[in-house]
Amino acid sequence: MKMTRTALIIALAMPFSLVSTGIAAQTSKPNIVFILTDNLGYGEVGAYGGGITRGAPTPRIDSLAEEGSRYLNFNMETQCTPSRSSLMTGRWAIRSGTHSVPFGGVTDGLTRWEVTIGEALSDAGYATGYYGKWHLGSKDGRLPNDQGFDEWYGIPRTTDEALWPSASGWSADIMPPEQIMEGKKGEKSRELGAYDVVQRRKIDAEITRRTVSFIEKQAKADKQFFAYVALTQPHLPTEPNPEFKGKTGNGDWADMLAEMDAHVGDILDSIDKAGVKDNTIVVFTSDNGPEYIRPWDGWAGPWRGQYFTALEGGIRVPFMIRWPNKIPAKRVSNEILHGVDMFATLATFGGAKVPTDRPFDSHDQSDFILGKSEKSAREGFPIWCADRLQAVKWRNWKLHFYRQDNMFDPPVKNPVPTIFNLYTDPREEKPTVDTWVVGPVLKIVGEYQESLKQSPLIPMGTPDPYKPGASL
Template structure:
């Protein structure tokens, strides 16, 4: 009997030890398993458009799935980007100010602006870490061979031409309407116009079909379907994946798909908000169906604040309804360096790491994702260039309320036009609308007028920047220090020639 007890005890101990060992091994494997990463980038969606940021139902366009995402993840309330599409996307992909890659203006077809082949991008970061990588949507960083997604780490690309934006679907109809090319048949114009492209690895860019207004309306259905198919394929193969889905939600002309046309109470912009929210939900549902949402970092953000009255002409029915979003309490439109243009929404979900329903007011730049992801992957970024992003993992994990950033610079073309330091916004150039009456435009067409003395605003006290603080010049000290540090970095790592499409006394090409 005594011997039996001893044997029973020994066997129990062995089983328990074995169980602990297996559990420890499984835990270790779980910790070492690389998280999938999905970055869904909306286009020109403002701070106040989503329900979780004060919009949604209140703006006549409910966004239940993004609201659900906010409840299950982290909502950033001081997420800052660059003034326009190309600059923001360059900053996201490289972790650098866009001017360091000569991309501080929106790329205009025919201009020489293009991403350098020497740039180190987020696609390459994940590729080097053993991930399958895909981009479905808008690249907007150039069409030169060295600039294409495949040259920067993406295994797959499908989307609009890599040097233009969603509104390029209207180029041929506008040319036909205005008889700009004489009696050239419509078929010839569409053949020579923008096409949907695809690229496999670093192979050639292939044309798929003309990018028409009808294709524009349904494009996000295609992009989402391809994204989900990619996710399922990689999951079945047991390989971690990085999916970059920069779809069209928010960018004029906001032509909704047949499924969502007329669904909102505010017109085509609201319809597209609801459609984009639905596509986000499709991705979330796919992750749940594959049982991988717990090991997936899902980011949903916008590249810029929304457009304003400058896109009134995109109304399809002649009713004068602007195709515009809401920048919440902040002043300005896409293309300016105002708070409303460079501050927008960002929601991050990483189960087990980001606290459900949490909010952070830490200053977080679009450039910060690159070093944050590098830290998560245990990867090192290149040291032969300036990296302006900072690691914000502690913000994601809820370990820091303030994060590792307290300042940010804003460039337009060759000029440093504005800066943020803590709650203070300072302008070195004035953001003014141009023209009078019906010719008044702002945003991308605003006039950055020279100033002899900077303007100061407290954007926490005065988010709409209505009160210029003339007796707060002391704020210049800390901000000038940030500028000096940037200038010192440029001496060490010189910038290429800046974007230029108006000053022909200088060479156009880089």
């Protein structure tokens, strides 16, 4: 179309960013869709050696590795709650009183003093939605809509509680069932019904439906959005949706994997249909290693161990990230990353602020993920099992202070720390004599211990209101 002289003068007088909507779109902050699975082992999806070898191909999940980057050394904490805490706050969970999966009798979850990535991105102008398992507080005041999210739907705790209503001897008078809930910022969350095995089979479909609706709504409103999608699969009981039951012919686990892939596909399709693919970051990962309890036990690929242990199988998980034309496609890296780094990294991508008034363990990995650097901003990290510093990982070495082969084994303190070279012994079975590694490992431990002098740990069960330095 030919531009008139008047229109041309007006256009030239306008700020350049307002002249071209194409350029404006390219320079705007990205949408973020963060998909977190529950106890999905390293070796489950096709891009990490699983998929068809586990009874069901995962083409939609694997497409993120083709269109984006795949990381072979992405690490989490050893249990669900601490992993979710460090993702949410950018701080080791030991600092926040969330170092262990909570059981009844104590105040659970994050204090309101903690700053979440939801709050940071909300303050930066994002619409924020949380869908799925929370596990960071089960009472009003500590639910997602109290911690920076405009809306949420899901369960406040965890999926094994779905077994309670059908358990022999169980009574709601003794132990009330977990509730599926929803809520909006500034309002009290409401209960939608008991989370039992029937609802367990259906909840990921509803999580996905609500995520898709949120994406469509925000894209239509031309609003930057952050969708945190905490799927409940494959946490025990690993029961597929009725629509997927028997679909693969290879059992419930494979049917669940096919279901998970379909849900991820639905989310990716909604991003495409909304026309925001080029400006949307999509992450796919897991909160820790695989299940241990049969018949729902998972697979950690080449690594030994599972969740609740400091072995590689307990902490190393799949991680893929896509941002078309920004994050390199088909890139594969074995550089160390940790879930705690997601806060600083996503904050950089979203133009959000990070806390400066407390120890903050998150490293900004934006340059590394964008391909501007071949090296991660992190060389190592401490590994806690509950409140016990169990091991430290540094480069391709691992130093264990305790021995524990599975979640039910009592931890046994080693008379001297055992050191493993993960290149030559990925299953951590044959200690090396590389004692020089103790130096950089103890530096990591020392830096953490030094930080405690100014900011003591928040004890698990600490009620609100909490303020640093106040007597508990």
